[in-house]
Amino acid sequence: MSEKIHCLIIGSGPAGYTAAIYAARANLTPVLYEGMLPGGQLTATTDIENFPGYPDGVSGMQMMDDLRRQAERFGAEIRYGSVTSVNFAAAPYIVVIDNETELVAHTVIIATGASAKYLGLPDEQKYAGSGVSACAVCDGFFYRNRVVAVVGGGDTACEEAIYLAGLAKKVYMIVRKNYLRASTIMQERVMRHEKIEILFETETLGLTGDGVVQGVDVVQHKETPMETKQHLEIDGFFLAIGHKPNSEVFKNWLATDEVGYIKTLNGTPKTAVEGVFAAGDVADSNYRQAVTAAASGCKAAIEAEKYLTQKRICNA
Ligand code: NDP
DSSP states (O other), X not given: OOEEEEEXXXXXXXXXXXXXHXXXXXXXXXXXXXXXXXXXXXXXXXXXXXXXTOTTOEXXXXXXXXXXXXXXXXXXXXEOOOEEEEEOXXXXXXXXXXXXXXXXXXXXXXXXOEEEOOOOOHHHHHTBTTTEESOXXXXXXXXXXXXXXXXXOSHHXXXXXXXXXXXXXXXXXEXXXXXXXSOHHHHHHHHHOTTEEEEOSEEEEEXXXXXXXXXXXXXXXXXXXXXXXXXXXXXXXXXXXXXXXXXXXXXXXXXXXXXXXXXXXXXXXXXXXXXXXXOGGGGOSSOOOHHHHHHHHHXXXXXXXXXXXXXXXSOO
16 A cells, blocks of 8 residues: 655755755654755755855755754655656645655645756866856855856846856856847846857857866857857856756646746645645746745745645644
8 A cells, every 4th residue: 555645745955855844843744755866956056155044155065964954853754766757636646756656645845946957068067066057146156356158148147147247357158149038138238248248159169177167168150151269268157058947747737837847826835736836946937046945845834734734634
């Protein structure tokens, strides 16, 4: 017979762990599955300096470890494994872990996060954490008075370029088309910013540097008579070519937007399926911050408790 769980939390970033802390303290005996990357995206960043309560900053690994221990302290059960399929046709819901273990959950909090897209160059791996980043707000501070490049021409790339221009000496934007996809206002802002230089019709070939990023090789006007290769000296290489929410496994049951972010109802973590909630980056195309993810994990746990109490499943 399948194991029955009151509150199943899927994902182990700030949203998942915060949901686990609140659910455990509300006696919902939560079980959290960590997924492929225990701790989530923040374990891939260097220091987190913008999470309230850490005046000296904290490493992503440390913060996730602290959150995990905090959840366990109140009785949350943390398990290794990934959700491979779900059936939300009727409550309680069926969730399969690693294609083999079937669980039955009265409430499900989806906190599977989003993954930044990368170009797929081997150098992105080589210099991961040593000059390559997909989060200007997380890592920009390390590039004060340095030179950085941002790849992408959408709103995220413009926002990141403007944010970085507030810190860095110079920001190159590497844009593959001959126009920016970003909204007009963002285009105007980057175009008139004296520290930002936009390189249109430009693609990245590779990164150079001795242990850390020190340069980028680019090609302009590729495969045209005007094709030229250039080497730019940079200290940081930021990807801003979009994020992919980790919502694939839920798509048959929950509405998502065109990019794949799970749609929630009226600014709450509720989905259209009663008892199923979505928190953190998997449902947030806009803010994508650790602190906003944690806040939505908290809200999801509070909603799960209300649901379980109303249905007289627990705490009734
Ligand atoms: P977008 O998909 O809008 O833009 C991605 C950018 O990256 C495009 O310029 C795209 O180029 C480029 N790109 C994609 N793949 C590659 C690649 N392999 N090599 C080089 N360049 C590549 O993503 P965003 O994250 O910018 O925005 C996502 C959504 O969120 C949008 O709807 C945006 O408006 C919204 N958003 C809104 C904000 C706000 O309102 N404040 C802030 C941030 C985002 P190409 O154009 O050639 O495809």
